[in-house]
Amino acid sequence: MSDLVLAIDTATPAVTAGVVRRGDDVTVLAERVTVDPRAHAERLTPNVLAAVDDAGISVDDFAAVVVGCGPGPFTGLRVGMATAAAYGHALGIPVYGVCSLDGIGIETSGEALVVTDARRREVYWARYRDGVRVDGPAVNAPADVPSGAVVAAGSPEHAALFGIDVTGPRYPTVAGLVRAVGDWTAEPDALVPLYLRRPDATPRAEQKR
Template structure:
C-alpha cells in the first residue's frame, strides 16, 4: 500500500504521533510529535496528532491508513492509543493496522539485539531481534530472568541500563518504525492489545472470593 499513513503509539512513556508517506521505494516522515510523559497519554495524543498533521501540511481526509502500536504496554496508556487509532480509521473509512511496539524499536537494530521497555513492578517487556527481525518474545519478566544471548540492548534508557550490554540508539517507537514493520500486503487483522499479564484491578466478585 502506498500513500499517507498516520502512526500512533502510546505503549511507552513516549506519546508518539506522526504522518508518514509510504511508497514502493521509501518511507518518509512528513511530521512527527513526541511527548515523553507516562501520565499524559490521554491529554497529549490528540494534540500530537493534530500537530503532526499540521507539520506535514495534510488534512485528515488525505490519510490512506492508520498504524498503531499494540504494546506490550500498561493498560491505560495502551487503550488510549488503540481506541484513538480505531476511531480515526472508522471515521475516515481507512484500514487500521496493529503492530508490536517493540518491533518499531527493534527494526532499527543490527545483529543480536535485546529491546526492553518499562513493565512496572520491577519488570520489563522484552523481545529479541536479529538484524531488525524479531526472533523471541514479546515477554514480560524481571530483568534477571531475561534469557542471555543478546549482544546489544535498545529501548527505555533506564531499563536498558539494567543490562550489561552495549547500548543502541533506538529508545522509543517512532512513526517511521511503526510504518516499516507493517505488512501492508496483507489485509489488516483486528486490533489485539499485548498486555502480557492480567490487570491490577479485579472485579468485585473476584475480590470477594
C-alpha cells in the same frame, strides 16, 4: 491513491503520533512526541493534529493508520488503540496493529535486545536479529531474560541492567511502526492489545470471588 499513514503509539511513557509517507522506503513528514506516562489521554489527539498541521496535510489524506499494540500498561494501550480505531472508522481506512517493541527493534542491527518498563521490577522485552524479531515479546524480571544480545535499545535505565552497549531508539518511532507492518495488501487483523499479564486493577466482583 494516497500513501500517507498516521502512526500512533502509547505503549510507553512516550505519547507518539506522526505522519509517514510509505513507498520503497518510509519518509517521516512530521512526528510529535510527548514523554509523560500520565498524559496519554491528554496529549495524543493534540499530537496527532499538530503532526498533521506540521506535514501540511488534512486527515482526509490518510490511506491507513498504524498503531502500536504493546506490550504496555492497560491505560496507555487503551488510549492509543481506541484513538487509532476511531480515526480508521471515521475515515473509512484500514488500521494495522503492530508490536510496539518492533517500532524500536526494526531500527536496530545485529543481535539486539529491546526492553521497556513493565513495572513490578520487570521488563517487556523482545530479541531482534538485524531488525527482525526472533524471540518475544514477553515480560520477565531482568535476570530471567535470555542472554545472547550484544546491544540493547529501548528504556536506557532498563537496558543498562544487561551490561551491554545501549543504542537505538528509546521509544517506538513512527518510521519503525510503519516498517513493522508485514503486508499492506492484506486485510488487517482485529486490534488485540499485548498486555502479557493481567491489569493491575481488579473488578470488585472478581475481588469478592
